[in-house]
Amino acid sequence: MNKNEFLPTTKAEMKKRGWDELDVVLISGDAYIDSPFMGIAVVGRILESIGLRVGIIGQPDINSDIDIKRLGEPKLFWGVSGGSIDSMVSNYTATKKFRNSDDYTPGGKNNKRPDRATIAYTNLIRRYYKDTVPIVLGGIEASLRRLTHYDYWTNKLRKPILFDTKADYMIYGMGEQAIIDLGNYLKEGKDPRTIRGLCYISKEPVTEYLQIPSHEECLKEKEKYIDLFKVFYDNNDPVYSKGLCQKIDSRYLIQNPPSDYLDEEEMDKIAAFPYQRDLHPYHKKDGNVKCLETIKFSIMTHHGCWGECNFCAIAVHQGRTIRTRSEKNIIQEAKHFTTMKDFKGIISDVGGPTANMYGYECKKKLKKGTCIDNYRCVDDQRLCKAMKVDHSRNIKLLRDIRTVPGVKKAFVASGVRYDLITADKKNGYEYLKEMVNHHISGQMKVAPEHTSDEVLYHMGKPGKQTLIDFKRMYDKLNKESGKKQFLTYYLIAAHPGCEEKHMHELKQFTTNELKMNPEQAQVFTPTPGTYSSVMYYTEMDPFTKKKIFVEKDTLRKERQKEIVIKKRTFDKKGKNYSYGMQG
Secondary structure, three states: OOOOOOOOOOHHHHHHOOOOOOOEEEEEOOOOEEOOOOHHHHHHHHHHHOOOOEEEEEOOOOOOOOOOOOOOOOOOEEEEEOOOOOHHHHHEOOOOOEOOEOOOOOOOEOOOOOOOHHHHHHHHHHHHOOOOOOEEEEOHHHHOOOOOEEEOOOOEEEOOHHHHHOOOEEEOOOOHHHHHHHHHHHHOOOOHHHOOOEEEEEOOOOOOOEEEOOHHHHHHOHHHHHHHHHHHHHOOOOOOOOOEEEEEOOEEEEEOOOOOOOOHHHHHHHHOOOOOOEEOHHHHOOOOOOOHHHHOOEEEOEEOOOOOOOOOOHHHHOOOOOEEOOHHHHHHHHHHHOOOOOOOOEEOEEEOOOHHHOOOOOHHHHHHOOOOOOOOOEOOOOEOOOOOOOOHHHHHHHHHHHOOOOOOEEOOOOOOOHHHHHHOOOOHHHHHHHHHHHHOOOEEEEEEEOOOHHHHHHHOOOOHHHHHHHHHHHHHHHHHHOOOOEEEEEEEEOOOOOOHHHHHHHHHHHHHOOOOOOOOOEEOOOOOOOHHHHHHHHOEOOOOOOEOOOOOOHHHHHHHHHHHHOOOEEOOOOOOEEOOOOO
16 A cells, blocks of 8 residues: 555556556546545545455546546446535535536536536446446435435435446445455355345345335335435434345345444544545646645544434434544644645534534444434533533644644534533533633634524424524633633524424524624525435424424525525614515
């Protein structure tokens, strides 16, 4: 394993390594960026570590054979990913307008990523390699579409993506152990269909697996789709989850139980692979990629999130159990940055899906798995008493990073759960003090998303009193430090259950309690793999099956957004003001 090389993306690079043939060719909807933040690069490095010859083709042209034939046909399998972001989310806004920019495309123009990229790339392989080796899907786009799923862009239920692509297998979730098993099984000529974390199509059902509603049943009854999603959601924990079997026409989608989570030593090993932390030279002729500005000198401290916001797919893709890297491994990464010639002393981010979940977990969950039956670690009402929130390890980590010679500043730009800070009576205040004094610059981003209790319930977010308490703590610490730093807020409009009256409530709250006028809010986007999307499609609360209001008109969605971001207008005396849509 050469520490100063990208994985090959041309025949010339293969020849330089003395390779006439590759074992695996990986296809991605992103340009090839060799970084631990890029799934396709991580998969490539994992396969390289078990002795396989791996090449990567980023953003192949789907209208010719130029790119897909660039490395030749692999010996073992093709790996296909839509990229780091779902291609439909990457290409379209919540109101279905085309996005002109793409942070993962050289030059920044959105002209390289096809719609439904996973399907497009699989079709591309089939077009030019008729009887080829297995095609294996992976990445978030495929992972969240592994069973019958609601597709916002066509407003209908679609079949599992293996049926749309006619690929051979899919690895779902993070898939680190599953990709190792797959590589070894295919190298040894073994049948991979027993691998945990793998999906495939079968002519016969697997009788010992959970039999979930068929695609046809889901089309006929929305309540059946709710039933399917609940079983899907509850069977993502490797400790107790069972395999799933779903009938699709005359065949079956088989989902094996989830792959085991990595332990700390395994997390450290993958983080220490020789990533070049740069865009491959093949792509540089077309310009830079914007995402490198944030990920090049960032540190991922852990995987997983147990926050379980209903609109977020992390729970079913990364999992609801935190897996951390060791402090030693993280510090080594920070030290490595200081040896790179373009490092200016600034670490862009130290975090994960939720930055302040690093370093602690529920002991009961680690032993028995994630709780089910709608019992969550945290929801709109409370934090589970079994979850002992403790920021002490995180505080020490941040302090240790600051002492690394050559590191001038280490930001925490990942999302932070403010309710966990207020819940940690022993170390929460000290953690926020560290953040205020050392790890933010001018502003701190938090994500209340809304403040109406009714909407927060449907979102699975904490109540507004927690936000008020946090803001008081934040303002106090800034005053003590003599800094004038402020909070910025992520807000969502038109989430299921949200009416215009709720947006007016939100506007009142931001004006009277937060003393600010939001400059931006985002319209809710239904994406596969989330309870909120189930609500959007069925117009029911999936936990009670009672009917709820769902705004589906595009103009009225935009109106909800405008209500909260419209600036205040004062009367001639400068006293009274109004807000909302003009006209």
